[in-house]
Amino acid sequence: MKKIQFLFLILIVLLSCRKGNTSVDSKFYKQAREFRNSNNTDSAFHYYNLAKNDYLKENDSIGAAKSLVNMAIIQTKKGDFYGSIETSLEANNLLKKERDSTVRSTLASSFNNMAISSSFLQNYDESAQYYIKALQYANNGENKFIYYNNIGDVLILQRKTKLAERYLKLAILAKDSINYSRALNNLAKARYLEDKKYNPLPELYKALEIRTRLKDSLEQNSSFATISDYYESKDKNKALFFAKQLLTTAQKIKSSDDEIQALKRIISLDSIHYLMNFKRFNAINDSVQTARYKAKNQFAIIRFDVEKIKAQNAEKEVQLLYRNIGISAMALTLIGIFFWIRRRKKRLEQEKELLKQEKELEVKNTQLKMSKKVHDVVANGIYQVMTKIENQEHFDKEETLDELEFVYEKSRDISYEKSDSEEPVEFAEKIFKLINSFKSDHVNPFVRGNSLNIWNGVSDSTQNEVYQVIRELLVNMKKHSQASLVAFKFERKDDLIHIQYTDNGIGIQNEISYNNGLRNTVSRMETIHGQIIFDTQTEKGLKIYISFPAP
CATH class of the missing domain: 1.25.40.10 (Tetratricopeptide repeat domain)
Incomplete structure (x- = not known):
């Protein structure tokens, strides 16, 4: 904690x-x-x-x-x-x-x-x-005991429990009750992780008693989390009890991070209310991630605004220095500037009118082009299938479905064609909106690692291929997988961008059947020198691993 x-x-x-x-x-x-x-x-x-x-x-x-x-x-x-x-x-x-x-x-x-x-x-x-x-x-005061404890806490997370004990034995010498209870809780945890036969409960309950007596809700949450983790493999009812104590206190002190930690435990311990708790977890986690994303941008804006004001003040000082010289020069050129502005204004109006006409013509051409594509690709394709059904008494149903899917793919490609006038949007945000658009009462998508720096330097063409692949996986999930939980994990590592897709659906039975959509995902990844791997060995659900070179 x-x-x-x-x-x-x-x-x-x-x-x-x-x-x-x-x-x-x-x-x-x-x-x-x-x-x-x-x-x-x-x-x-x-x-x-x-x-x-x-x-x-x-x-x-x-x-x-x-x-x-x-x-x-x-x-x-x-x-x-x-x-x-x-x-x-x-x-x-x-x-x-x-x-x-x-x-x-x-x-x-x-x-x-x-x-x-x-x-x-x-x-x-x-x-x-x-x-x-x-x-x-x-x-050499009490602060050193805080740092000893913090080092021990991190070492526990790394499973370096022996080394953690060395620092925590120093931390437990603290005279301050809060510092002592924190070190006591962590030392008991480290000893138990090192030796599963060790009984940490006396120290854990003692730390909780000190924290309760001091009415320190945040520190109590640390104890609730540790005790719940201890009981997880021994007594699930007790583990659930302390996880709920953690949740109640977190809600009381309005600690979203502690609520998330509590719900993670409750989800794994309370299978009856799994869906309800997962929805709560998802909502709180989304809220926290959104708040952190906004905070990052907000702090950058504040610092930028101050630097901007600083630069503006420096510029004003320079302007004051040269103002008198500028006034004299301006007096001599005012008449010439007047006529120049007048002539320039007329020219700009003409250029503006011409640009307007060009824009209107461009819009008409685009509409005509799109109409032609819809007619040639969609209408003709559908008509071809209709004719086949009408004229063939015994037609191949699977072949006909494939033809309809082909027409669907082409119509979808047309609908997603990018206009040159489209305003740029951060790719991370586009990916988030794409995945979130598949959220429903039956499907909960979850995204991790989709930060702005993941996509730094990635070209527009590569972004487009990745976008189409992710969209195809989501469409395939919606149509075939019967999944209720879908997760995407993004990571940039070793000069590669990795994307892991996971769902809890029916998975892929036997060999992979590559329909047009799945074939497209493979060819798109080959286009950007990447690869896509379908894990068919998973007992339940489906895992897909995507990787391609990072610039």
């Missing part, structure tokens, strides 16, 4: 409560802190950005770095993990005097934040390295 809200609190305390700070808080920094304390993170991010620029003007690298780390923390809280790591790295580049106590504490907070983001991205090796870096710069 990632206790992100508590870790943010620790990070913010580290940054804002230092004594003997050599950097004086700017007015923007103070405003940012007020917004942050009132949980208005968007405004806080904006003012930290303004404070950073102010500090840089004054050559105050420490103040700028503190502002950046606070911005990075907010990004992590909102789910912009890659952006958060970039912002922390920007802060680290400003912190050169490592002997300075404020520099060291700021670096510790920055590396801790990078570790949290890396953990959410499941980059556990990097996360552990960043926690160790944070430990190097931490003071």
Whole structure:
């Protein structure tokens, strides 16, 4: 269980409560802190950005770095993990005097934040390295116990339980009750994972008792999750009970991440209410992913707007410098400009009218072209099939169905032809909308990894082939598979883009029968030097693996 809200609190305390700070808080920094304390993170991010620029003007690298780390923390809280790591790295580049106590504490907070983001991205090796870096710069107080525990927690996720125990034995020396209970919970978990005969329940229940006494709901959720996982293979009723406790508390404190973790457990433990819980999980997960996607764009816009204002102010200073010279020159050329503008305006109007006529002609030609294609391909094809049925008493039903499917494929290709005037749309968004368009009361599609950076550099022609292949798989699923769950996983690795399709339908019986649609998927992948593999060995459902070169 990632206790992100508590870790943010620790990070913010580290940054804002230092004594003997050599950097004086700017007015923007103070405003940012007020917004942050009132949980208005968007405004806080904006003012930290303004404070950073102010500090840089004054050559105050420490103040700028503190502002950046606070911005990075907010990004992590909102789910912009890659952006958060970039912002922390920007802060680290400003912190050169490592002997300075404020520099060291700021670096510790920055590396801790990078570790949290890396953990959410499941980059556990990097996360552990960043926690160790944070430990190097931490003071000798209670903060070190937090870092010891965090390192142990990540090592448990990597199944390096022996090494995790070493750090957690240090973390359990903490005097603070929250830090102690957290270390106790994780140490018991590590010992049990190392030795299945070990009984972790006394420590786990003790940690839960401390957290309950302190009324720390977030920490209680960590205990509920750990105990539920322990009972999963021993007593499913108890495992389900603690998973439901986790869900109830998560709803109470409005923690979407904890709700997702709870529902994952409940889905596997409560088969009777599987569909209801899966729908809840899907809705919450979609909401979280959408919020994180919006946050990423929002923070980028805020930083861009501030930089834009900064550039505009610099431009105004230059304009003021040359204004007097410009006025004198303008007075001499006003008459000439007047006549030039008049003549140019007339020419532009003529060009505009000509362009309008060309556009109208282009639209008519496009409509004519599309009408001709519909007539030649669709109408003629259907008429041919009708004639065959009418004139042949004993016609081949399978052959006739294949002919109709061919006409269907051609008509669909025409309907999806791209207009030159079509406004560009992010390919990741197009893929998401395509898959989501097949969502119904009977089918739940799920998408993972379809981020913007997956498609960086992929040509329009390749994007089109991939789009058509995915659409064909979805159509095939809708027509034949009887699936209720469909998942697409996107990944960019080793100079290849990988797409994994999975459904829980009836699968492919015996050998694959390549209809026109499936044949098209194979030929399309060959066109872009990729491959498509149908896994027919799966006991239930269907898995399809697609890969093609990434630029």
